[in-house]
Amino acid sequence: MRPGVEVVPVPNDLADLGHFSDPSLLILASLAGGDKHGYAMIEDIERMAGVRLGPGTLYGALARLEQRGFIAPLPAEDRRRPYRITAVGAAALREQLASLHAFATTGLARLAAI
Amino acid sequence: MHSIPAARTWLLRLYPTAWRSRYGEEFAALLDDYPLTPFALLDVCLGALDAHIAPQDATGRILRALHQPRRSAITVFCAYIAFVIAGLAYNQMIEDDLPALDTSHPAIAAAYHVILYGSAVALLAVLAGGLPIALAVARRALVARRKDILLLFAVPPLSLAVWLMWGWINLNVIAPSNAHHAVPAVHHPPSNLLFVSWFAAFGLAALASTAAVSIAVSRCEVAPSLFRRALAPAALATLLMLIILSGAVAWGLFVRAEMPDYLDRTAGPLGETIYVSWLGQVTVMALATLIAAFALLRAYRTRGDEPAAEEPEVRAARYDGVGAAPQPQGRG
Numbered sequence: 001m002r003p004g005v006e007v008v009p010v011p012n013d014l015a016d017l018g019h020f021s022d023p024s025l026l027i028l029a030s031l032a033g034g035d036k037h038g039y040a041m042i043e044d045i046e047r048m049a050g051v052r053l054g055p056g057t058l059y060g061a062l063a064r065l066e067q068r069g070f071i072a073p074l075p076a077e078d079r080r081r082p083y084r085i086t087a088v089g090a091a092a093l094r095e096q097l098a099s100l101h102a103f104a105t106t107g108l109a110r111l112a113a114i
Numbered sequence: 115m116h117s118i119p120a121a122r123t124w125l126l127r128l129y130p131t132a133w134r135s136r137y138g139e140e141f142a143a144l145l146d147d148y149p150l151t152p153f154a155l156l157d158v159c160l161g162a163l164d165a166h167i168a169p170q171d172a173t174g175r176i177l178r179a180l181h182q183p184r185r186s187a188i189t190v191f192c193a194y195i196a197f198v199i200a201g202l203a204y205n206q207m208i209e210d211d212l213p214a215l216d217t218s219h220p221a222i223a224a225a226y227h228v229i230l231y232g233s234a235v236a237l238l239a240v241l242a243g244g245l246p247i248a249l250a251v252a253r254r255a256l257v258a259r260r261k262d263i264l265l266l267f268a269v270p271p272l273s274l275a276v277w278l279m280w281g282w283i284n285l286n287v288i289a290p291s292n293a294h295h296a297v298p299a300v301h302h303p304p305s306n307l308l309f310v311s312w313f314a315a316f317g318l319a320a321l322a323s324t325a326a327v328s329i330a331v332s333r334c335e336v337a338p339s340l341f342r343r344a345l346a347p348a349a350l351a352t353l354l355m356l357i358i359l360s361g362a363v364a365w366g367l368f369v370r371a372e373m374p375d376y377l378d379r380t381a382g383p384l385g386e387t388i389y390v391s392w393l394g395q396v397t398v399m400a401l402a403t404l405i406a407a408f409a410l411l412r413a414y415r416t417r418g419d420e421p422a423a424e425e426p427e428v429r430a431a432r433y434d435g436v437g438a439a440p441q442p443q444g445r446g
Binding site: 037038039042054055056057058059060062063076078079080081 | 133137139140141142143144145147148153154156157158159160161162164165
């Protein structure tokens with residue numbers, strides 16, 4: 001960036017990722033459990049959420065997450081490159097999960113009243 | 115799985131070069147592990163399409179800022195050529211009737227003059243933006259002895275020669291009775307086929323020339339500053355395309371209001387009415403203008419991401435307009 005020009009912060013919101021917001025949430029949740037490369041993420045997400053991401057979807061979301069600074073690439077290990085969740089990514093994940101938690105809590109409370 | 119490596123290589127090639135340079139190896143490793151089901155194939159194809167549509171997400175903000183002006187300049191150039199072809203078809207359609215339209219219908223004549231003068235200024239704007247790039251690319255190709263680039267630059271004159279030769283054969287060998295016309299006469303049914311072939315040959319020549327020049331410019335390493343400087347003329351050309359489009363739309367509306375029967379006349383080479391031809395031409399013009407405008411928008415949106423300092427070789431190239439364009443960085 002130009003010196004003296006303030007960097008405009010990237011919106012700390014996964015909804016900004018549009019079609020890739022759901023895969024991004026899953027990837028961040030997977031990386032919250034430790035650094036992983038692509039295929040390890042796919043398997044972890046399948047175990048965790050019952051969703052199997054395709055390779056194109058995974059890397060479309062990874063590229064967007066990396067560009068926004070939510071994840072960071074680590075040195076490659078035998079062609080496979082692990083990724084790590086960043087502090088910004090962890091904050092975005094925490095915000096999204098808290099929102100989902102509040103929604104789930106409200107929904108369950110209403111169900112309990114039926 | 116290593117059973118069909120060729121398929122994986124082919125899948126990887128669907129992605130843009132910049133994307134492959136960043137993610138290619140690790141993505142190939144993932145494809146080695148991932149069973150290639152129909153779902154996976156479709157998913158990879160959609161992922162490649164996404165990478166082409168939103169390349170900035172793959173290359174990072176700085177690289178996007180470096181590459182976007184070049185992409186935008188090429189896109190505006192291609193859109194302009196498509197716009198010009200539609201405009202030439204429009205002009206060819208009505209040129210025989212211009213004297214009558216000019217004298218008896220001032221509003222129609224005014225709309226046509228907007229198109230005419232707008233086209234001239236737009237051409238100057240495209241030349242102002244494009245010629246320095248073309249000269250720098252040609253110079254770089256000569257210095258670096260890039261035969262592939264020089265051959266690509268030979269396509270426009272060769273295409274023009276082939277098209278002129280086809281016109282000459284049409285007029286002097288196949289249908290000598292048309293020789294008194296500047297081009298095969300569109301209004302005479304027997305020469306419709308010749309006109310279609312003549313105009314199709316022109317379209318093919320223009321397509322080949324545009325593609326060749328675009329590929330040459332995208333392959334050759336010239337200073338990114340050249341493309342950034344071309345954005346202002348490109349913006350002017352796009353604005354003029356919008357004005358010309360407005361003139362063409364106004365022309366049709368005025369004709370419809372003042373002499374509706376004229377639009378029902380058969381004038382197109384395929385027997386279509388002037389109204390249908392006009393609709394097709396303004397549609398192509400509108401699409402070309404939209405594409406150019408979006409390309410410019412993307413270029414201007416990335417300007418804030420320009421790097422603080424240029425690479426040394428790029429900085430050196432600023433002095434002579436020729437140098438190595440930054441290549442996509444290694445894997446981060």
